[in-house]
Amino acid sequence: MTEVATRLTFECETGNYHTFCPISCVSWLYQKIEDSFFLVIGTKTCGYFLQNAMSVMIFAEPRYAMAELEEADISAQLNDYQELKKICLQIKEDRQPEVIFWIGTCTTEIIKMDLEGMAPKLEAEIGTSIVVARANGLDYAFTQGEDTVLASIAQRCPRKETNYLANKKQSLAKDFFENKSYRNQYISNNSFMPLVIFGSLPNTVTNQLQLELENQGIRIKGWLPTQNYSNLPIIEERSYVVGVNPFLSRTAATLMRRRKAKLIGAPFPIGPDGTRAWIEKICSVFSIKPHGLVDKEEVIWRNAEHYLKILRGKSVFFMGDNLLEVSLARFLIRCGMIVYEIGIPYMDKRYQAAELNLLQKTCQEMNTIIPCIVEKPDNYNQLERINELKPDLVITGMAHANPLEARGINTKWSVEFTFSQIHGFTNTLDLLKLVTKPLLRNNIFNSSEAVLYTSKSINTKL
Amino acid sequence: MKLAYWMYLGPAHIGTLRIASSFNNVHAIMHAPLGDDYFNVMRSMLERDREFTPVTASIVDRHVLARGSQQKVVNNIVKKDKEKKPDLVVLTPTCTSSILQEDLQNFVYRASLESDADILLADVNHYRVNELQASDRTLEQIVKFYLSKGHKQDSLSYIKTIQPSVNIIGIVGLGFHSHHDLSELKRLFSDLNIQINLVIPDNASVDDLNKIPQAWFNCVPYREVGIRTAAYLHKDFGMPFTDITPMGLTKISTFIREVENILGKLGKIVDYTSYIDTQTRFVSQAAWFSRSVDCQNLTKKKAVVFGDLTHTASMARILHSEMGVDVAWIGTYCKYDTDWFKKEVSDISDQVVISDDHIVIAKLIKSTDPAVIFGTQMERHIGKKLNIPCGVISSPVHIQNFPLSYRPFLGYEGTNQIADLVYNSFTLGMEDHLLDLFGGHDITNLAQTNSLSTVKWSTEASLELAKIPSFVRKTVKKNTESFAIEQSLDVITVKTMYSAKEKLQS
Numbered sequence: 001m002t003e004v005a006t007r008l009t010f011e012c013e014t015g016n017y018h019t020f021c022p023i024s025c026v027s028w029l030y031q032k033i034e035d036s037f038f039l040v041i042g043t044k045t046c047g048y049f050l051q052n053a054m055s056v057m058i059f060a061e062p063r064y065a066m067a068e069l070e071e072a073d074i075s076a077q078l079n080d081y082q083e084l085k086k087i088c089l090q091i092k093e094d095r096q097p098e099v100i101f102w103i104g105t106c107t108t109e110i111i112k113m114d115l116e117g118m119a120p121k122l123e124a125e126i127g128t129s130i131v132v133a134r135a136n137g138l139d140y141a142f143t144q145g146e147d148t149v150l151a152s153i154a155q156r157c158p159r160k161e162t163n164y165l166a167n168k169k170q171s172l173a174k175d176f177f178e179n180k181s182y183r184n185q186y187i188s189n190n191s192f193m194p195l196v197i198f199g200s201l202p203n204t205v206t207n208q209l210q211l212e213l214e215n216q217g218i219r220i221k222g223w224l225p226t227q228n229y230s231n232l233p234i235i236e237e238r239s240y241v242v243g244v245n246p247f248l249s250r251t252a253a254t255l256m257r258r259r260k261a262k263l264i265g266a267p268f269p270i271g272p273d274g275t276r277a278w279i280e281k282i283c284s285v286f287s288i289k290p291h292g293l294v295d296k297e298e299v300i301w302r303n304a305e306h307y308l309k310i311l312r313g314k315s316v317f318f319m320g321d322n323l324l325e326v327s328l329a330r331f332l333i334r335c336g337m338i339v340y341e342i343g344i345p346y347m348d349k350r351y352q353a354a355e356l357n358l359l360q361k362t363c364q365e366m367n368t369i370i371p372c373i374v375e376k377p378d379n380y381n382q383l384e385r386i387n388e389l390k391p392d393l394v395i396t397g398m399a400h401a402n403p404l405e406a407r408g409i410n411t412k413w414s415v416e417f418t419f420s421q422i423h424g425f426t427n428t429l430d431l432l433k434l435v436t437k438p439l440l441r442n443n444i445f446n447s448s449e450a451v452l453y454t455s456k457s458i459n460t461k462l
Numbered sequence: 463m464k465l466a467y468w469m470y471l472g473p474a475h476i477g478t479l480r481i482a483s484s485f486n487n488v489h490a491i492m493h494a495p496l497g498d499d500y501f502n503v504m505r506s507m508l509e510r511d512r513e514f515t516p517v518t519a520s521i522v523d524r525h526v527l528a529r530g531s532q533q534k535v536v537n538n539i540v541k542k543d544k545e546k547k548p549d550l551v552v553l554t555p556t557c558t559s560s561i562l563q564e565d566l567q568n569f570v571y572r573a574s575l576e577s578d579a580d581i582l583l584a585d586v587n588h589y590r591v592n593e594l595q596a597s598d599r600t601l602e603q604i605v606k607f608y609l610s611k612g613h614k615q616d617s618l619s620y621i622k623t624i625q626p627s628v629n630i631i632g633i634v635g636l637g638f639h640s641h642h643d644l645s646e647l648k649r650l651f652s653d654l655n656i657q658i659n660l661v662i663p664d665n666a667s668v669d670d671l672n673k674i675p676q677a678w679f680n681c682v683p684y685r686e687v688g689i690r691t692a693a694y695l696h697k698d699f700g701m702p703f704t705d706i707t708p709m710g711l712t713k714i715s716t717f718i719r720e721v722e723n724i725l726g727k728l729g730k731i732v733d734y735t736s737y738i739d740t741q742t743r744f745v746s747q748a749a750w751f752s753r754s755v756d757c758q759n760l761t762k763k764k765a766v767v768f769g770d771l772t773h774t775a776s777m778a779r780i781l782h783s784e785m786g787v788d789v790a791w792i793g794t795y796c797k798y799d800t801d802w803f804k805k806e807v808s809d810i811s812d813q814v815v816i817s818d819d820h821i822v823i824a825k826l827i828k829s830t831d832p833a834v835i836f837g838t839q840m841e842r843h844i845g846k847k848l849n850i851p852c853g854v855i856s857s858p859v860h861i862q863n864f865p866l867s868y869r870p871f872l873g874y875e876g877t878n879q880i881a882d883l884v885y886n887s888f889t890l891g892m893e894d895h896l897l898d899l900f901g902g903h904d905i906t907n908l909a910q911t912n913s914l915s916t917v918k919w920s921t922e923a924s925l926e927l928a929k930i931p932s933f934v935r936k937t938v939k940k941n942t943e944s945f946a947i948e949q950s951l952d953v954i955t956v957k958t959m960y961s962a963k964e965k966l967q968s
Binding site for chain 2: 074
């Protein structure tokens with residue numbers, strides 16, 4: 001593992017690793033798409049996972065529920081269509097959503113429930129859109145759940161402006177133009193680039209990224225997903241699309257193949273280096289000369305010096321569970337860290353090509369080892385390697401975090417990267433705070449008289 | 463299909479994993495898709511376990527769907543056998559393997575040929591049993607397996623210990639305060655001069671199970687897990703057991719008397735009367751608390767109790783018999799064991815609720831409008847919405863219900879903890895009075911909010927209403943409004959209020 005490579009190396013292990021089930025995407029997508037309802041068609045196992053993983057969120061009457069399969073459903077004694085109809089009608093009555101997402105699970109796959117076949121029929125019958133996404137643990141890991149959902153929504157984006165939409169826009173524009181100050185701004189800026197960004201981010205982050213692009217004179221046509229399902233962006237043939245997250249390869253493929261959109265392959269806007277590269281790539285596609293980006297990145301790095309001091313020369317090990325690993329590793333290497341291993345559930349070398357290039361380039365520029373990328377890792381083997389390498393920081397899931405801490409190894413819970421705001425220039429410091437927290441805390445402990453808080457001595461084998 | 467937002471009980475495999483991971487050096491391998499090992503997160507987070515949870519998955523993916531697990535499960539078992547050298551590997555089926563219907567028993571057989579560890583297939587069906595039933599069954603299965611193995615190898619020790627001794631059965635990881643309860647039980651038995659022969663499954667090694675028959679009797683503190691094991695040991699080994707939960711003073715006394723009784727039958731005559739007396743009067747403060755003026759304020763206050771079998775039944779008993787609280791209704795989500803539950807609590811309240819639908823429970827709480835709720839985390843959140851205090855007495859729970867400090871629910875120290883919990887859950891009596899006396903801090907616009915209908919409250923009547931102690935205010939308001947509607951009055955005056963009251967009293 002420690003041998004020095006001059007180019008990126010890829011390995012693939014057994015796939016015995018811990019990650020979240022992809023149905024967890026429900027927890028952030030129902031918040032993002034405000035007129036949606038997510039119905040997970042699965043068993044108690046799925047429900048138990050969701051209610052525990054979402055923890056307190058579950059008490060806030062989320063727009064999500066289980067269609068819990070019972071023995072009679074499995075043995076086909078009940079009619080799937082009738083059962084789903086009953087449930088969807090109830091949801092419609094209780095919550096009036098604009099769209100109901102059916103999240104297919106392992107069980108619906110195994111019993112071959114024809115969700116895609118039933119959805120259009122039921123949609124016509126009850127008059128609420130039904131979108132099917134198969135986010136199951138047989139095929140996908142954690143964040144890939146969002147990918148399956150977005151790939152499904154991508155098919156629902158309007159191809160061109162319908163009369164209804166055009167009228168609506170006109171009337172909106174009319175209201176809009178009554179307001180003088182907006183008018184001037186609008187007129188000077190009304191040239192929309194044929195660009196749609198895909199990936200679900202909190203609204204503040206989408207605004208931040210949009211603003212960065214607007215600074216370069218790029219006004220985008222929209223985001224996938226939008227805040228409202230009823231307001232999906234238009235995707236025409238040969239429009240451009242660009243992703244904000246590394247786990248969206250199915251969505252990218254769908255947009256390219258089914259919608260004939262052109263994918264801008266760029267590194268992802270995570271960390272100031274990634275953000276700059278992302279914007280530069282988009283600018284290059286529209287033949288815009290980016291301005292002010294180099295300075296902006298430099299200022300951000302300078303302001304982050306306090307955190308960089310903590311990170312420089314420290315080593316980090318990604319066990320891998322959410323597909324953000326390559327981008328995060330690239331960012332941390334730029335921060336001066338040494339990355340021993342990048343575990344990752346699934347590696348799409350084509351979709352992540354630009355990110356992988358940037359990773360390699362960053363390693364060379366920082367004059368550090370090029371880490372090995374381990375696809376479908378084996379957690380047991382990884383723990384052996386961690387024991388051998390004794391990294392300063394292990395980025396891992398909750399199943400391993402406490403036991404590793406008890407052995408004197410600093411850990412950062414990887415799921416936090418999924419739920420925190422880490423994109424764009426603006427969130428760099430927040431991202432750094434996440435990474436440095438376990439290291440800082442350890443300094444505090446070590447500087448005091450406190451005895452080591454573990455039951456085992458550090459030398460104990462993992 | 464069932465529309466479900468929340469479950470009180472987990473799926474079957476969680477029960478099996480809780481048992482397997484509670485033993486020492488037992489490894490569980492789940493036959494499950496990626497992501498189903500969330501159990502490890504719960505163990506590591508909720509119990510803040512320093513050890514890696516001895517649970518791994520033999521992943522079911524597309525290839526397995528197409529070709530069957532074939533060698534995969536066997537390989538995973540054998541691999542784990544080499545890596546961790548466990549005494550026992552429990553192959554755990556999940557909902558996925560239930561439908562795949564692969565011959566897991568055959569994998570177990572083949573794997574056992576190649577590994578040093580014993581291999582068992584947990585005999586639980588996802589679609590038939592829940593988490594608690596599964597844990598009860600798995601424990602019985604493991605105990606049975608080792609006792610019959612010991613029997614065959616002639617390694618069972620049948621000779622009873624010289625001094626009276628007990629096995630405590632059913633202390634399981636992720637149990638509600640169960641580790642604190644265990645300490646308390648150990649203390650109780652040591653006070654009674656009874657040795658602890660074995661605690662199962664908590665941290666027990668499977669080799670220890672040979673020692674089970676040495677104990678004089680078995681103790682099953684929780685109704686949910688261990689009862690099958692105890693019944694089996696009673697039937698096949700003639701071991702008596704007590705399934706009384708020593709929670710609350712009354713039940714502790716009954717429990718100790720039962721132990722006395724069991725020992726008596728085995729030829730050891732003991733009298734614990736003075737022990738019970740001393741403990742009740744001096745160690746536990748709960749008996750004195752019930753007599754104290756503070757507890758007077760609780761008399762006839764309305765409570766509802768909901769949760770698992772053990773804690774709900776015991777808690778309702780304490781409230782009803784030891785504190786004089788009025789238990790409006792009592793319920794459980796353990797639908798599979800309702801006969802026992804109804805028998806236990808029938809004298810406490812006329813209304814016994816059996817439901818695992820939290821929406822039903824929420825509606826019921828709202829219509830009952832109790833002064834306090836004792837329930838699970840879900841009831842705590844229902845209470846928050848309705849502005850009713852709630853004491854958490856049962857799983858499912860959050861991380862804050864795995865306290866670092868010593869918080870048993872069982873035994874004499876448990877009675878103190880419970881008394882605190884009850885007392886702190888109610889709005890403090892004196893505070894209540896003082897608030898009312900001095901107008902309180904919530905009298906503004908009282909009448910206008912949450913009104914039954916269009917009935918208006920006159921200013922004077924509103925002020926009068928504000929003077930009524932807060933814990934009955936809502937009821938008075940409701941009654942008065944119903945009265946006004948009945949009499950077709952548009953505006954409620956002070957006079958209306960008194961008429962309503964008079965009518966109610968007549």
